[in-house]
Amino acid sequence: MSAAPKPEILAAFEAAKGFMPAAEGLALYAxxxxxxxxxxxxxxxGTYCGRSTILLADAAREAGTVAVTVDHHRGSEEQQPGWDYHDPELVDPDAGRMDTLPAFRRTLHAAGLEDHVIAVVGRSPQVAKVWGRPVGLVFVDGGHTDEHAVNDYEGWAPHVAEGGLLAIHDVFPDPVDEWTGQAPYRIYLRALASGAFTEVAATGSLRVLRRTGGRV
Known part of the structure; x- marks a missing residue:
C-alpha cells in the first residue's frame, strides 16, 4: 500500500472541511x-463535507470504477450544536439543522471529481438493506455511537468482496486517546474476531483489514 495521490488531489483533500489527518488520508488512498x-x-x-471522498474518488477514477458515499448529511452526534466539532457554517438557516450536502458538492466540484462519485443521501442501515452487489472497499467513518457503528459494520461489512478491504476510522484502543467513544474500536475487534478479516495496515486511528473469506 504505497500509492500516493497527485499533488493537486492532496491539495484538494487538505483544503476540504473535515477531520482526517494527512497521514491517515494517504493510508486510505493507498x-x-x-x-x-x-x-x-x-x-x-460517512461523507461529511467530502474530505476523504476526494481520495476514494481519485482512486476510483484511476481504477476505472466509482466511489459511492453514503450519508444523511444532517451531521453525526459530535457535530451538533453545543459539541466541540460543530461548525455553524454548515447549518441550514431555513431548516435550522446541519446540512453538509452543499459543502460536499462544492468539495467535489473544486477537486474536479463529480463524475466519479455516486452520492447516496440516506441513513446507512436503510441504504445497506437495498444494496445488492459486492464492493472492493468499505470505509466506515459514520456515527460514533455503538448503535451507529454496529449498524454500519453489520450493514456493510458483508458486502466486502473476498480479497477486498474494510477500513475503519477513529479506532482508539486506549480510552485516554479516544475523542468520541470507542465504538469504532469495538467493531474493529469484532471484525477480527469474526475470522472473516485480517488486519493489513494501521496508520494513526485508521485500521485496514482484508476480507479473507468466511461469514461476517
Missing amino acids: AAVEAGGLGLPLLEV
Missing part, C-alpha cells in the same frame, strides 16, 4: 488504490 484493482465500487459510510 488502500483504495489497491482495492480498486478488483474493479468493484469503493464505498464510504
Whole structure:
C-alpha cells in the first residue's frame, strides 16, 4: 500500500472541511488504490463535507470504477450544536439543522471529481438493506455511537468482496486517546474476531483489514 495521490488531489483533500489527518488520508488512498484493482465500487459510510471522498474518488477514477458515499448529511452526534466539532457554517438557516450536502458538492466540484462519485443521501442501515452487489472497499467513518457503528459494520461489512478491504476510522484502543467513544474500536475487534478479516495496515486511528473469506 504505497500509492500516493497527485499533488493537486492532496491539495484538494487538505483544503476540504473535515477531520482526517494527512497521514491517515494517504493510508486510505493507498488502500483504495489497491482495492480498486478488483474493479468493484469503493464505498464510504460517512461523507461529511467530502474530505476523504476526494481520495476514494481519485482512486476510483484511476481504477476505472466509482466511489459511492453514503450519508444523511444532517451531521453525526459530535457535530451538533453545543459539541466541540460543530461548525455553524454548515447549518441550514431555513431548516435550522446541519446540512453538509452543499459543502460536499462544492468539495467535489473544486477537486474536479463529480463524475466519479455516486452520492447516496440516506441513513446507512436503510441504504445497506437495498444494496445488492459486492464492493472492493468499505470505509466506515459514520456515527460514533455503538448503535451507529454496529449498524454500519453489520450493514456493510458483508458486502466486502473476498480479497477486498474494510477500513475503519477513529479506532482508539486506549480510552485516554479516544475523542468520541470507542465504538469504532469495538467493531474493529469484532471484525477480527469474526475470522472473516485480517488486519493489513494501521496508520494513526485508521485500521485496514482484508476480507479473507468466511461469514461476517
